[in-house]
Amino acid sequence: MERKVAIVGAGIAGLIACKYFLSKGYKPIVFESKSRLGGVWCKTIETTKLQTVKQFYEFMDFPWPESEETYPNHEEVLAYIESYAQHFDLIRHIAFDTEVVSIDYQGVDEEEIMAWGMWGGTGEVFSNKGKWNLKVENTRTRSSEVHQVDFVILALGLVRDVPYVPEFPTGKGPEVFQGDTIHAQDYADMDYDKARNFIRGKRVAVVGFGKFAVDITAECAAVNGKDRPCTLLFRRKHWFMPETKNWRNLLGYLYTSRFAELLADRPGRGCLHTLLATTLSPLRWLFSFLSESYLKWKFPYKKYGLVPKYHLSEAVTTCKVNIVPEGFFDRVDDGSIKLQKAEEFSFCKEGILVKREPEPVEVDLVIFATGYRGERKVQDIFVSKTFRNLLTGPDSKIAPLYRQCIHPRIPQLAIVGLAGSFSMLFSSEMMCKWVVELLDGTFKLPSVPEMEKCTKEWSEYTKRHGGKTCLPAIHIWYSDQLFKDMGLNPRRKNGFLAELFEPYSPSDYKLS
Ligand SMILES: Cc1cc2nc3c(=O)[nH]c(=O)nc-3n(C[C@H](O)[C@H](O)[C@H](O)COP(=O)(O)OP(=O)(O)OC[C@H]3O[C@@H](n4cnc5c(N)ncnc54)[C@H](O)[C@@H]3O)c2cc1C
Numbered sequence: 001m002e003r004k005v006a007i008v009g010a011g012i013a014g015l016i017a018c019k020y021f022l023s024k025g026y027k028p029i030v031f032e033s034k035s036r037l038g039g040v041w042c043k044t045i046e047t048t049k050l051q052t053v054k055q056f057y058e059f060m061d062f063p064w065p066e067s068e069e070t071y072p073n074h075e076e077v078l079a080y081i082e083s084y085a086q087h088f089d090l091i092r093h094i095a096f097d098t099e100v101v102s103i104d105y106q107g108v109d110e111e112e113i114m115a116w117g118m119w120g121g122t123g124e125v126f127s128n129k130g131k132w133n134l135k136v137e138n139t140r141t142r143s144s145e146v147h148q149v150d151f152v153i154l155a156l157g158l159v160r161d162v163p164y165v166p167e168f169p170t171g172k173g174p175e176v177f178q179g180d181t182i183h184a185q186d187y188a189d190m191d192y193d194k195a196r197n198f199i200r201g202k203r204v205a206v207v208g209f210g211k212f213a214v215d216i217t218a219e220c221a222a223v224n225g226k227d228r229p230c231t232l233l234f235r236r237k238h239w240f241m242p243e244t245k246n247w248r249n250l251l252g253y254l255y256t257s258r259f260a261e262l263l264a265d266r267p268g269r270g271c272l273h274t275l276l277a278t279t280l281s282p283l284r285w286l287f288s289f290l291s292e293s294y295l296k297w298k299f300p301y302k303k304y305g306l307v308p309k310y311h312l313s314e315a316v317t318t319c320k321v322n323i324v325p326e327g328f329f330d331r332v333d334d335g336s337i338k339l340q341k342a343e344e345f346s347f348c349k350e351g352i353l354v355k356r357e358p359e360p361v362e363v364d365l366v367i368f369a370t371g372y373r374g375e376r377k378v379q380d381i382f383v384s385k386t387f388r389n390l391l392t393g394p395d396s397k398i399a400p401l402y403r404q405c406i407h408p409r410i411p412q413l414a415i416v417g418l419a420g421s422f423s424m425l426f427s428s429e430m431m432c433k434w435v436v437e438l439l440d441g442t443f444k445l446p447s448v449p450e451m452e453k454c455t456k457e458w459s460e461y462t463k464r465h466g467g468k469t470c471l472p473a474i475h476i477w478y479s480d481q482l483f484k485d486m487g488l489n490p491r492r493k494n495g496f497l498a499e500l501f502e503p504y505s506p507s508d509y510k511l512s
C-alpha cells in the first residue's frame with residue numbers, strides 16, 4: 001500500500017526531508033505558505049551572510065560551487081538552496097502559497113494513545129487506524145481543503161513568522177512614545193532601498209544583542225554615521241566571534257572534538273563521565289581562558305565594559321556564538337554606534353528611559369531585535385490540546401523530543417530543524433536521514449518509557465543550560481546516537497588520535 005507523506009515547510013529542513021523521502025520511493029507533498037522556497041533565506045536584511053563556514057553549511061551530496069568565499073552572502077545561500085531543489089527535482093513536489101493551518105490525528109482516541117507503551121501503539125511507524133488530516137489554505141484565494149496522510153514532517157522553522165516584542169506596563173510602553181517602533185522582521189521584509197530610506201536621518205535605537213541586533217545596528221550606522229548615532233540597547237553581554245577561518249578552526253579543536261566533549265556536560269551523564277569531566281575541568285577552564293583572552297585582545301571588550309558574565313564554553317553549549325559584523329567596533333570608536341546596557345527600560349515621549357539613568361535616550365525609531373517565538377507555530381498547528389501540551393516545556397519552549405525528532409506520544413509525526421546547532425543545515429540533514437531510515441524499517445524505536453527517559457534527561461540538561469535545546473557542545477555524542485540507531489559506524493576518523501582530538505565536521509558523516 002502506498003503511504004502518503006506530507007512535509008510542512010520548504011526551507012532547508014523541508015527540502016532535505018523531501019529529497020530523502022524521494023530517495024526511498026515515497027512521493028511526498030510539501031506545503032509551503034510562501035510563493036518561494038528557501039525559508040529564512042528568501043528575505044532578510046541586506047548585509048546578512050552565512051555565519052557558519054560554508055563547508056559546514058553544505059548538503060551532503062550537493063557541494064557548494066567553487067569560490068573563495070568562506071561565508072557566502074544571503075543571495076548566494078538562496079541560489080545554492082534553489083539549485084539543490086532543482087538538481088534533485090524537488091520543486092514539482094511543492095504546493096506553494098499553501099499554508100497548513102491545522103493538523104488533526106484521526107482514528108484513535110486520545111485516551112488510548114496516552115496508554116500506548118510503544119510508539120503508535122505497536123512500535124510500527126504506520127498504522128492502519130490512525131491518519132493525519134491536514135487543513136490547508138491557499139494564501140491567495142483563502143480557499144481551503146483537507147489532505148489525509150499517513151505521516152507528517154513538520155519543518156516550520158523557529159526564527160521567522162512569530163516576532164517577539166517584550167511587554168510593558170500600561171503607560172510605559174510604545175504607546176507613550178512619539179516615534180515609531182518596529183520589529184527586526186518588519187525591517188528585514190522591506191526592500192533594501194526602502195530600509196535605507198526608512199532609517200536615514202533618524203535617531204535609531206536597536207533593542208537586543210543577538211545577530212539581528214548587531215547587524216541592523218551596523219546597517220543604521222553605515223547610513224547615518226556619527227551625526228545620528230545608532231544606540232544598541234542590550235540587557236546581557238555576549239561573546240562575539242570574528243569572521244576569520246583560522247579562529248573557527250581553533251574553536252573546532254577546543255569545542256567540537258571527542259576529547260572536548262568528554263569535558264562537557266551532556267544529557268543523562270553517568271558517574272564516570274562526571275568524574276572524568278570534573279578531573280579534566282582545569283583543561284576546560286584553560287580552553288576558555290585562551291579563547292576568551294584572544295577575543296578580549298581582538299575586540300575592545302574591556303574598554304566598553306562588555307566582558308560577558310559567562311564563559312565562552314557556555315556560549316557554545318547554548319548556541320550563543322554569533323559573528324560580529326566587520327568594522328562594528330570601529331563604528332563604536334568613531335561614535336556612530338553607542339552601546340547602552342539596559343537591564344530594564346521603558347518608553348517615554350522622547351524615547352527610552354533606562355532604569356537608573358537620569359536622562360532618556362532620545363530617539364525617533366526603536367527596532368526590536370528581540371527574537372522570535374517560533375515554538376508557537378509548532379504548538380498551535382495541532383488541533384489536539386493534549387498534543388499541544390505534550391509539546392510545551394518550561395517557558396513555553398518545545399519540550400525535548402526523542403533524538404530531537406520524535407515525540408514519544410505523538411504518532412506518525414516527526415519534527416525537524418528545532419534543536420539549535422552550529423550548522424542548522426547539517427543537523428537537519430542528520431535528522432531527515434534518521435527519520436527516513438526509521439520509516440524504511442532500518443531500525444525500530446524503543447518503548448515509550450525508554451524514549452521518555454531520554455527526553456527527561458534532555459529536559460534536565462536544557463534546564464542546566466538556559467532552557468534551549470542546543471547541540472553544538474555535544475554534537476558528536478548526538479550524531480553517534482543517530483548513526484548507531486541506523487546501524488552505521490559512528491567512529492568516522494582514521495586512527496585513535498584523530499578520533500579523539502580532531503574536530504568532527506559534516507564531511508565526516510558523508511556516506512559514500
Ligand atoms: C537571517 C538568518 C540567518 C541565519 N544564518 C544561519 C547560519 O549562518 N547558520 C546556521 O546554521 N543557521 C542560520 N540561521 C538559522 C536558520 O533558521 C537555519 O539555518 C535554516 O535556514 C532554517 O531552515 P528551516 O527549514 O528549519 O526553517 P525556515 O527557513 O524558517 O523554513 C520554514 C518554512 O516553513 C514555512 N512554513 C512555516 N509554517 C508553515 C505552515 N503552517 N504551512 C506551510 N508552510 C509553513 C515557512 O514559510 C518557511 O518557508 C539563520 C537564520 C536567519 C533568520
Ligand SMILES: NC(=O)c1ccc[n+]([C@@H]2O[C@H](COP(=O)([O-])OP(=O)(O)OC[C@H]3O[C@@H](n4cnc5c(N)ncnc54)[C@H](OP(=O)(O)O)[C@@H]3O)[C@@H](O)[C@H]2O)c1
Nearest residue numbers: 048049050051159166208209210211212213236369370371
Ligand atoms: N547569519 C546571519 O548573519 C544571521 C543574521 C540574523 C539572524 N541570524 C540568526 O537568526 C536567529 C534569530 O536571531 P535574533 O537576533 O533575531 O534573535 P536572538 O538570537 O534570539 O536574540 C534576541 C536578543 O533579544 C534580546 N531580548 C529578548 N527579550 C528581551 C527583552 N525583554 N529586553 C531586552 N532584550 C531582549 C535577547 O537578550 P538576552 O541575550 O539578554 O536574552 C537577545 O540578545 C538566530 O539564530 C541568529 O543566529 C543569523
